[in-house]
Amino acid sequence: MIVSNATDKTVKKLLINGQSHDVVIRSADLLLDTLRSQLGLTGAKPGCGNGDCGACAVVVDGKPMHSCLSLTIEAVGKSITTIEGLQDSPIQKAFIENWAIQCGYCTPGFIMNCYALSETYPDADDETIEEWMQSNLCRCTGYQEIKEAVKTILQIKKDQRPAQ
Amino acid sequence: MKYYGTTVGKSEQRVDVVGKATGKVKYVGDYHVPGLLHAKLVTSTEAHAWIKSIDTTKAWEVPGVRAIVLGDAFPYHIGPILADRPPLAFKKVRYYGEPIAIIVADSEHQGKLAASLVEVEYEPLPVVNSVKQAFGPDAPIIHEDLGNYTKIISNVYPVPGTNIGSHIKIRKGDFATAWAACEETISATYSFNLSDHAAMETRSTSVEINPDGKVVVHSCTQSPYTIKKVLNQFFNIEVGDVVVHVPVVGGAFGGKGTVQLEPLAYLASKAVGGKMVKLQYEREEDMITAPCHIGVDMTIKLGATKEGEILAGQYTFLIDAGAYTDQAAGITRAMALDCTGPYHIPHVWCDSYCMYTNHPFATSFRGYGHPELTFGIERTMDKFAKQLKIDPVVLRLKNAIKPGHTSPTQSILTAHNIGDAAKCIERAKELIEWDQNKETLVDENIVRSKGISLFWKTSTTATNAQAGVVLTFEADGTLNLNCAAIELGQGTKTVLAQIVAEKLQMNINDIHVNMEVNTQYDPHQWRTVASSTTFLAGRAALLAAEDAIRQLKKTAAIALQCSEEDLEVGGSRVYIKSNPQHAIPFKDVSYGYKFPNGHAVGGQVVGVGTYIQKHLTPMDKETGFGDVGPWWSVGAQAIEVEWNKRDCTYKMLRAVTVLDGGTILNPRAAEQQMRGGMFLGLSWASTESFVFDESAITQNPNFRNYQMIRFGEQPTEYLVDFVETPAADGPYGARGIGEYGVIGAAAALGNSLSRAADVELDHLPLIPELIWQTKKESGR
Amino acid sequence: MIPFNFDYYKPSTAYEAVATYQMAADAGKEVLYYSGGTEFITFARTNQLKADVVIDLKSIPECTVLEQNGSECVIGSAVSLNELVTFNLFPLLGETVKRIADHTSRNKITIGGNVNSRLIYREGLLPFLLADAKVKIARKEKEEIVPLADLYKQEITLEPGSFVVQFIVDHAYTTLPFSTLKKTRMSQVGYPIVTVSALKKDQDIRFAFSGVCQYPFRSFEMEKILSDGTMPEQDRIEQALSKLPGPILHDSYASAGYREFVFKNTLADTLQMMEGNQ
Numbered sequence A: 001m002i003v004s005n006a007t008d009k010t011v012k013k014l015l016i017n018g019q020s021h022d023v024v025i026r027s028a029d030l031l032l033d034t035l036r037s038q039l040g041l042t043g044a045k046p047g048c049g050n051g052d053c054g055a056c057a058v059v060v061d062g063k064p065m066h067s068c069l070s071l072t073i074e075a076v077g078k079s080i081t082t083i084e085g086l087q088d089s090p091i092q093k094a095f096i097e098n099w100a101i102q103c104g105y106c107t108p109g110f111i112m113n114c115y116a117l118s119e120t121y122p123d124a125d126d127e128t129i130e131e132w133m134q135s136n137l138c139r140c141t142g143y144q145e146i147k148e149a150v151k152t153i154l155q156i157k158k159d160q161r162p163a164q
Numbered sequence B: 001m002k003y004y005g006t007t008v009g010k011s012e013q014r015v016d017v018v019g020k021a022t023g024k025v026k027y028v029g030d031y032h033v034p035g036l037l038h039a040k041l042v043t044s045t046e047a048h049a050w051i052k053s054i055d056t057t058k059a060w061e062v063p064g065v066r067a068i069v070l071g072d073a074f075p076y077h078i079g080p081i082l083a084d085r086p087p088l089a090f091k092k093v094r095y096y097g098e099p100i101a102i103i104v105a106d107s108e109h110q111g112k113l114a115a116s117l118v119e120v121e122y123e124p125l126p127v128v129n130s131v132k133q134a135f136g137p138d139a140p141i142i143h144e145d146l147g148n149y150t151k152i153i154s155n156v157y158p159v160p161g162t163n164i165g166s167h168i169k170i171r172k173g174d175f176a177t178a179w180a181a182c183e184e185t186i187s188a189t190y191s192f193n194l195s196d197h198a199a200m201e202t203r204s205t206s207v208e209i210n211p212d213g214k215v216v217v218h219s220c221t222q223s224p225y226t227i228k229k230v231l232n233q234f235f236n237i238e239v240g241d242v243v244v245h246v247p248v249v250g251g252a253f254g255g256k257g258t259v260q261l262e263p264l265a266y267l268a269s270k271a272v273g274g275k276m277v278k279l280q281y282e283r284e285e286d287m288i289t290a291p292c293h294i295g296v297d298m299t300i301k302l303g304a305t306k307e308g309e310i311l312a313g314q315y316t317f318l319i320d321a322g323a324y325t326d327q328a329a330g331i332t333r334a335m336a337l338d339c340t341g342p343y344h345i346p347h348v349w350c351d352s353y354c355m356y357t358n359h360p361f362a363t364s365f366r367g368y369g370h371p372e373l374t375f376g377i378e379r380t381m382d383k384f385a386k387q388l389k390i391d392p393v394v395l396r397l398k399n400a401i402k403p404g405h406t407s408p409t410q411s412i413l414t415a416h417n418i419g420d421a422a423k424c425i426e427r428a429k430e431l432i433e434w435d436q437n438k439e440t441l442v443d444e445n446i447v448r449s450k451g452i453s454l455f456w457k458t459s460t461t462a463t464n465a466q467a468g469v470v471l472t473f474e475a476d477g478t479l480n481l482n483c484a485a486i487e488l489g490q491g492t493k494t495v496l497a498q499i500v501a502e503k504l505q506m507n508i509n510d511i512h513v514n515m516e517v518n519t520q521y522d523p524h525q526w527r528t529v530a531s532s533t534t535f536l537a538g539r540a541a542l543l544a545a546e547d548a549i550r551q552l553k554k555t556a557a558i559a560l561q562c563s564e565e566d567l568e569v570g571g572s573r574v575y576i577k578s579n580p581q582h583a584i585p586f587k588d589v590s591y592g593y594k595f596p597n598g599h600a601v602g603g604q605v606v607g608v609g610t611y612i613q614k615h616l617t618p619m620d621k622e623t624g625f626g627d628v629g630p631w632w633s634v635g636a637q638a639i640e641v642e643w644n645k646r647d648c649t650y651k652m653l654r655a656v657t658v659l660d661g662g663t664i665l666n667p668r669a670a671e672q673q674m675r676g677g678m679f680l681g682l683s684w685a686s687t688e689s690f691v692f693d694e695s696a697i698t699q700n701p702n703f704r705n706y707q708m709i710r711f712g713e714q715p716t717e718y719l720v721d722f723v724e725t726p727a728a729d730g731p732y733g734a735r736g737i738g739e740y741g742v743i744g745a746a747a748a749l750g751n752s753l754s755r756a757a758d759v760e761l762d763h764l765p766l767i768p769e770l771i772w773q774t775k776k777e778s779g780r
Numbered sequence C: 001m002i003p004f005n006f007d008y009y010k011p012s013t014a015y016e017a018v019a020t021y022q023m024a025a026d027a028g029k030e031v032l033y034y035s036g037g038t039e040f041i042t043f044a045r046t047n048q049l050k051a052d053v054v055i056d057l058k059s060i061p062e063c064t065v066l067e068q069n070g071s072e073c074v075i076g077s078a079v080s081l082n083e084l085v086t087f088n089l090f091p092l093l094g095e096t097v098k099r100i101a102d103h104t105s106r107n108k109i110t111i112g113g114n115v116n117s118r119l120i121y122r123e124g125l126l127p128f129l130l131a132d133a134k135v136k137i138a139r140k141e142k143e144e145i146v147p148l149a150d151l152y153k154q155e156i157t158l159e160p161g162s163f164v165v166q167f168i169v170d171h172a173y174t175t176l177p178f179s180t181l182k183k184t185r186m187s188q189v190g191y192p193i194v195t196v197s198a199l200k201k202d203q204d205i206r207f208a209f210s211g212v213c214q215y216p217f218r219s220f221e222m223e224k225i226l227s228d229g230t231m232p233e234q235d236r237i238e239q240a241l242s243k244l245p246g247p248i249l250h251d252s253y254a255s256a257g258y259r260e261f262v263f264k265n266t267l268a269d270t271l272q273m274m275e276g277n278q
């Protein structure tokens, strides 16, 4: 039984972007805060702290997760990918080339969600894209360019697959 | 005529995107420093009450608490226009969510726990829960001391003994006589509640006070120099002792233009001996503790001839400023000075009131009163067209404002200071295919319908608003662009780089744009608001580039042994006009020229440019007379909706914006702004509003309950086009465009849905329930 | 940021979980079971609840099963909403939970958390109410299987220290015709103004509702009226409305009047779908 008590902070190992990191946490600490303040991984952003905006999204064991809705301790033993683990990916390129970025605050969350989508359902239809992407709010763009970026990525994924 | 340049007019990729796409760019909340203390607020749970007592005993027992600051630490009022707001409430609270105390603690969670343990005893007062109530004769008075508040700018007119924070008048022509002569008249009333900016980045700041007295502020603000001014004006700190750092900002929409957090963080830092203290709002605080977006109740009366020539207009605006006037006092003025919309109306009577209520206080919102104003004007134009049996576009064209006319404040409009309203609406009409099926039945329940709106806005900056640009060179001949314009997502810095590159005829990639602002070494800039940056900073950038060219030429003339007049710059070289091969690269002159024998001349090139607004005047108190803005941008918007008769739900199909933005410096970036603007306007109009209970407590201060348009719910297509009537004064003929996409969106949506549902929809947000309710009430 | 501190336990058996609860409760501590944890975190962050001890149920294998076991479909309480959709053992459940919250949140929200939520919606309950589900409860010293109907009194009533381990649904129910419709104020993502789930067993249509009244419910009285083919649809809807177990909700998402309007439309749509299904 994993136990972490209230009074003392404990040292835990987190597997992030392929590397193991020691963090010192309270059991009440949220994954979002640990990533940002202990590991300097500030790509995940606080937007609402309430699971409503997706700015904090990271990928945990292949699935997009709001890191504001997870205790750090729950992530022990799981594989976490943050935007920092995704350098030079075609998704980032697609967001740039489709002009899907304005203030950029929502961008890491959108990209991580899109990354998980393209890995899980490279064939995603419009309905699936919409279902997934509705988890993220953007206040600047109006979503059209983001939609185009997501579609570009899925197309690239499709083109990359060997012909059947 | 379109201006085509080397880089101006091209869709240069934004300079900030790589950092943003990789999550590497740092916003103010991303900085973590060991030893940083955290401030947490105790906020009011009542909307209007006397504070009887504050007990901090239990809060002090929480480990890690270093200070607790109460209102008596600074029992004075501050404000950008009228100083009516105590940074921390003392004696009285005037809205739910108002800051009462600050806890400073080692860690955020300790501060938060302590904040929850502060016990405040209130004596509740009757609340003012709407502008109508506030305006009425028996309303509880929210500011007993209204007569004693200091005016920070001249155009604010509070009425002591009432809830009127300011009253702005426009009296143009002879309204009463003209009205009596009108053959057709219309009167209509519109209203909506306050709402929020909801930038994805919540407001955040950190402040430290160094032993030498320097106050160092990091903030996500649109107004770093205003922070300096506020700390100077109200806290008696030498203006030179305040240094403000601003990294890129995660969206602002006007909400980060006013100064609320920084004084609180300053008081917090002061309470712990000047240590660095961070104050970052959680979403709930960002929505209601921080300033939000105005609500309005307005009545518009128009009078015309039978043929639809509008002769007279009367406008009464009750602006819900919430508990404090802040920028709502300026919006009260802005709505008055553009009250007619882009129409030529000879006789105008306008009373614009900034009303206190017990709602969260409001500040500027993208469009500065114009999206709100335009909703009323353009809904009325549609209704009037119906009454007059004229096509709505024809009525608008008939009355559209043109050079030679005057604005409500009697500014003379010329071909140089106003865009082409008629062209905009004609183009929007084409894009939405206005003449085909304004209304179609798709099946027995689904109606498709279209709505259109026309709008204008001048940029109401301070009469001495200004900006500066400094260009320095690297040893390799590339250059650094420094300017205090803030990157909020609007792409401002990219456009400035384009202007400099164009003037210097060089590759934009050889310009390093400094994204951060530091008030100590960046030249002063008024603020990054009011769509004024491309204009003010753009002009400064042009002059800085010219200054650099002059210096480059001077040194190059020595090196190339010719006169300065023989020289031209281009491709990062200075060359002889008559023989372009004969040239010297920037790198050999930008740090001075070194002769083969080692002697040097010239010195480094530093290009400096500054620009200040000219010939603007305040408004006359009784008539509004004055020159209030440098130019008016005009535009038209349209939207097609698919509305379901049976359940009153709807989808947005095509959304159109046509703007006369003068020369469009970067088309993709401009389109981005227009789409984003339309989205913001449509989201506000269709779903956003604070909900207050009978005690004026906000019911939905979070994104779960304050709903915005999500991915997939936006219009299926945004169509954007520009009319490019060059602005005489603008850099390369450009006008400001930042706010414009938002202005006519609500009106166009209201018009299309009113047509579809065959009822007059005069309130926002346009949720299906409102349409259902309106139909029910009108018996349809 | 959660302001208070708590002990966190992650037991690997139901027995251990109950024992841990008991021990902590006996020591006078405030104890909470934790499943997806989204409600705990969001309520804790906004000072709406406090706990000294939190017991995470996600490492208990029984709570994470999702399987067809002979004639029974067994759904662990700690299964995430998205897993219910992906594995789709019980299509009505999958379709219903697919509209709860947003996709990313559904990777974390669990069915056990949803049906035991403090919020009034608990949309995940509707399919279980319709399918006469049974619930496996971990109690002090023993586990017990009880019909949901016996436990459900406007909320799942459990004595302190016990928790839901699994939901058990007879396989036969998972193949019946169904419909589930959720109506919101405006955005697709949001709490329901009304959610109507229906299941057709033999010739009878069963109905369960969320968002209409203060709690989710299934009403035999309303079902009887709504299934009465001798009456015109409009009359059935009107009469059914008069049998609501409480007043129609009136809140910041929708007025009671509008909710009634939406409710009637949704009932009509549901009837059309279910009767068209013959």
Ligand SMILES: Cc1cc2nc3c(=O)[nH]c(=O)nc-3n(C[C@H](O)[C@H](O)[C@H](O)COP(=O)(O)OP(=O)(O)OC[C@H]3O[C@@H](n4cnc5c(N)ncnc54)[C@H](O)[C@@H]3O)c2cc1C
Pocket: A050, A051, A052, C032, C033, C034, C035, C036, C037, C038, C039, C040, C041, C042, C057, C077, C078, C099, C100, C101, C102, C105, C108, C109, C110, C111, C112, C113, C114, C115, C116, C117, C118, C119, C121, C122, C123, C124, C162, C163, C164, C165, C190, C191, C192
């Ligand atoms: C972004 C978002 C949107 C939402 N939208 C909707 C919506 O549209 N419709 C809707 O119905 N709900 C909605 N919810 C509410 C959500 O379904 C509930 O809050 C649910 O409780 C969360 O499940 P969880 O597993 O994360 O809960 P937890 O926080 O783990 O638990 C919630 C409660 O249930 C108790 N509990 C958990 N598991 C058990 C168990 N096995 N036995 C007994 N008690 C248990 C816990 O002690 C706690 O009191 C939304 C939530 C979020 C975060």
Ligand code: FES
Pocket: A045, A046, A047, A048, A049, A050, A051, A052, A053, A054, A055, A056, A057, A066, A067, A068, A069
């Ligand atoms: S911060 Fe996590 S969803 Fe908004």
Ligand code: FES
Pocket: A100, A101, A102, A103, A104, A105, A106, A107, A137, A138, A139, A140, A141, B200, B250, B251, B489
């Ligand atoms: S780009 Fe600013 S919120 Fe999306």
